[in-house]
Amino acid sequence: MKKTKKSHEQYLNELYADxxxxxxxxxxxxxxxxxxRDNYTTSSNIINAYTNHTLGSLLxxxxxxxxxxxxxxxx
Numbered sequence: 001m002k003k004t005k006k007s008h009e010q011y012l013n014e015l016y017a018d019x020x021x022x023x024x025x026x027x028x029x030x031x032x033x034x035x036x037r038d039n040y041t042t043s044s045n046i047i048n049a050y051t052n053h054t055l056g057s058l059l060x061x062x063x064x065x066x067x068x069x070x071x072x073x074x075x
Contacts (some may be wrong), residue, residue, distance in 0.1 A: 005060070008071045012056025025050040032062045 001007055018029060031045045041062050049058040060067040 003075050005067075005071055008074050009056045009060050011069075011074070012059060012067075012070070013053050013054075014032070016055035017050075017053040020055070022047065022050050025055060029055065029058065032058070037062075 016025065026043060026046050029049075030043070032041050032046065033043055034040055039062050041058065046055075046058065049055045056067075059070075
């Protein structure tokens with residue numbers, strides 16, 4: 001598999017789906033709800049992302065710095 005940002009996003013989606021319970025996912029990504037951030041989301045979006053196995057996509061969209069750091073380590 002080619003190591004692209006899209007493939008890393010899919011990898012994180014699968015990893016986080018297996019790694020976290022719904023409550024753990026909410027706790028882990030709650031910082032993305034902070035309104036003082038330029039780009040923030042809601043708790044319900046975090047729960048929906050958990051349910052749809054798209055927490056990696058959520059991270060890529062709302063915290064690109066953390067996503068890119070993770071991607072560079074993964075490469």
